[in-house]
Amino acid sequence: MAGRQKLRILCFGDSLTAGYSSLGAIYHPYAEMLIQFLEMAFPEMDVEADIEGEPGETVKFGFLPRMQGLFSPKNTEGNKNYDWAIVLGGTNDLARGISDEEIFHTLKAVWDVPLRRNIKVIALTVPEPGVKVGEASAAKRIALNDAIKSYRRTNFHAFDLATAMPYFKMSPRDQQRYWDDAIHYTPDGYDFIGNKIGTFLVSLLAKEKAENHPSPAKRRRYFKDDEKVFDEEDDGQRAIDRGYVVVRRRDLD
Incomplete structure (x- = not known):
């Protein structure tokens, strides 16, 4: 509709961004609920989201070239005028024994690609798996998440998905409802994530609106x-x- 405000979002990551579920028989990305949530909060707004989730991909070996490729002049569909980029990654890296320092170093380069184009970034922390892991592995995930939450840069925001989606603090009923396996979620689980990210983004958009249009x-x-x-x-x-x-x-x- 002419005259309506548009909001363009890039959802970037691995299988958790793609919405992988039921061994790949179902794909239900969190972006679907995110769009619904934002349009309910801002009825005057048209929200679009591009889902760039690659199952099995690591931050260290796949994220940066893929993010750069999205904005390459050779990509005829690239260079889109996104307002926000939501980035989630690190689960596969940790499973492969890649250090939290290496993951974080690469994530900063990944975030830099949209930030240099004046696209605001929401970095998600790595959620805990639905299975007990060794102390060393758990410590690396916590260290990585602390680094993500502590990072400071203009137009950069961190959302603590790990705290919003705590497997071991949820009831057995909710664990069964939201988790499909030790890593991935059910469609309800991805909707839950979309709702949480949506709440966070709505607060950021409302703050932006208040700053750009102060009360007379x-x-x-x-x-x-x-x-x-x-x-x-x-x-x-x-x-x-x-x-x-x-x-x-x-x-x-």
Whole structure:
């Protein structure tokens, strides 16, 4: 519809972005719920999301060339005018024993591609798997997530998906409802993630809107006798002692 505001989002990552479920028989990306959530929050807005999720891909060996390729001049469908890029990766790297330092170093380069094009970035932390892992592996995931949350840059935001999607703090019923296997989610699980990311993005968009369109200053209202000098005002401290205090409208503004 002409005149409607558009919001373009790039959802980038691995199988968790693709919405992989039921051993690949179902793909239900979180972006579907994200779009619905944003359009409910902002009815005047048309939301579009491109889903770039590659099952099995690692941050270290696949993310950067793929992100660069999306914006390459040789890509006839590239260089799209995205407003936001949501990036999720690291699960496959950790499973392959790649260090958290190496993953984070590459993630910064991946984020840099859209940031240099004035595209705002939401980096998601790596959610915990639905299975107990060794202490060393768990510590690497926590260290990586701490690095993501601590990173500071203009137009960069981190959303703690790991805290929003805590397998071991959920009830057995919710674990069964949201998790398809130890790594991937059911369609309900991906909808849950889309809802959580949507809530976060709505808060960022609302803040942007408030900063770009500040409320106009209230016009001072004048009332009858605003400038009149009452006899009690000339009495100074004696008037106060007698219980007289004159308060004008302008004193309250």
